[in-house]
Amino acid sequence: MGIANAALSRRHLLAGGMALGGAAMLPACKPVMSGLFTGADAHPGNYPTVRAVEFMGRYLDERTGGRLGIKMFAGGQLGSETDTLEITSFGGIDFNRVNFAPLNSIEPMTLPFCLPFVFDSVAHMRRVVDSEVGDEVMAALEPHNLIGLCIYDSGARSFYNMRRPITAPEDLRGLKIRVPASDLYIAMVNALGANAVPIPFGEIYQALAQGVIDGAENNWPTFVGERHYEVATHLSLTQHLLTPEALVMSKASWDRLPPPDQALVREAAKASVVEMRRLWDIRVAEAEAAVAASDVAVNSVDPAPFAALMRPVWDQFITTPAQQDIVRRIREMREE
Template identity: 80%
Template sequence: MRDDRLASLGCGPVSRRRLLGGGLALSAATFLPACKPRMSGLLTGADTHPADYPTVKAVEFMGRYLFERTGGRLGIKVYAGGQLGSETDTLEITSFGGLDFNRVNFAPLNSIEPMTLPFSLPFVFESVAHMRRVVDSAVGDEVLATLEPHGLIGLCIYDSGARSFYNTRRAIRTPDDMAGLKLRVPASDLYVAMVNALGANAVPIPFGEVYQSLAQGVIDGAENNWPSFVSARHYEVATYYSLTEHLLTPEALVMSKTSWDGLSPDDRRLVREAAKLSVVEMRRLWDQRVTEAKATIAASPVAVNAVEKEPFAALMRPVWDQFITTPAQKSVVERILAMREG
């Protein structure tokens, strides 16, 4: 990261300790002490999604709302597209006050707060509507509140879509169809356990390497939501998309507790109000994007097939038992299941 980019975050001179391949040039331990959180003016946010992504647009919406309600006193500058590093990097920076806001998937939160794990379980949500009903309830608020001891204030929960499997070899209709398939997963113990339990072989590789790996036969497939399947152009090489919808893991918008503590009570209320309204905007944009992605796939050679989910979900009990081990976690899972329509 160049010195002018550090200055834009309110950071003074710092020494470099490591390069992170085109992203953050500093370790959090080096970066954070030189950064001064901003309690007024232009607040900063990070997102690994591209600039036109619904979560980025939602936080920008939030910034405009704050700007209008405070007469220009508060606003938000979002560094999108992973400009400041991976979610793990920026999450650490945010927890120490080097960034004000951060949009992260629940997966990296799992490693710092066990109470976020229930939202990441495969097949725990039966639909997008069910997931939204849960995160909008007291359960969502309680899970977000567990982040405060880690230096983070959970503000709201965004969508991440329903993730399904796609591959180059065959349609997946039953778990037997997954046997022997090499499927890319993120670097997550939970994802690895899920795919292996379904009978396939989990291959953790970076998202940016998936297209080439599919084209060269290094992997047979991967899993993701409709918009990502299209935007990453994976549909050009993986022509089978099977609607397992195994994960509906949401994403969180968090704020640095250091920055939060520096706000007045009125500004805190305003930030929470803006965050809540941004969820409505994010969902509007997300639903629109899903519709557009489905239209793109309908006009492509990709074969899309429905899936009976129960045989897949039945294989997840050992995975749930592996990751859900405390009474508090089990209580959250029970409350999630109780909100199903069926």
């Protein structure tokens, strides 16, 4: 079954009130102003983004006397992020947590947040997404039948491998590095001198263990949670990407809400960001402790030589004055 047909089938199932893959029944179709919203997330049930949206659901429940709430379907129960985005735009899912990368093909204004080395730190990223820049990027999703509600963390991504520490771009030369199936990721890794190898996320551990790839790149919680630290011997803190994640709502669902409930949903989403960051920071600290107790060698990195190689990548993907303006404003918000 092709992606389009799979997405269509999911929409039919959702419209009929059925969850995919034998999951519990979704709420039957009814006006969303008096019942449970549906929420989708590809991350597992204990992940900070899932728990943050559940927090949001409790927030709505408490402030409406049970009239509004959110039923989460985590772990990709309703499909991949690409599939669920399409379903959300058609109104089959009410809330959807997705990384910004899948939004790039939908709305070009989301690309600046995905550029390598555009953010200098987690604090810089949070300052940007909490500003008018974040509001403008999220507002650009509305013509695509998506209401951008809030922006969550996805952590700082760094390189890990089985060969050697990465202290300069030359150390990446010739290494086979796994990347997601993303033109931007492929261009980034190739520009750094490595060989980008797009393989599915779930195959990384086995590919490392069997030597199919030399390394990969991701954040601290994933490095530990997916057990990649059991096979990768070196973690180099390049922090080349701090791409955030978005919580979006179907415009069809949004439009059925009266203005007071719309305001409450935005209020709940904003409150969930605080909870998500609290949970995320705990998860990062736990992962760092686990790595410190392992045999993995961790090294710091001067990001400047790596960032200097990214100008052609930026120029390839940032092509409009509006995108360039967003990038300029992001860089102006760096800590001096």
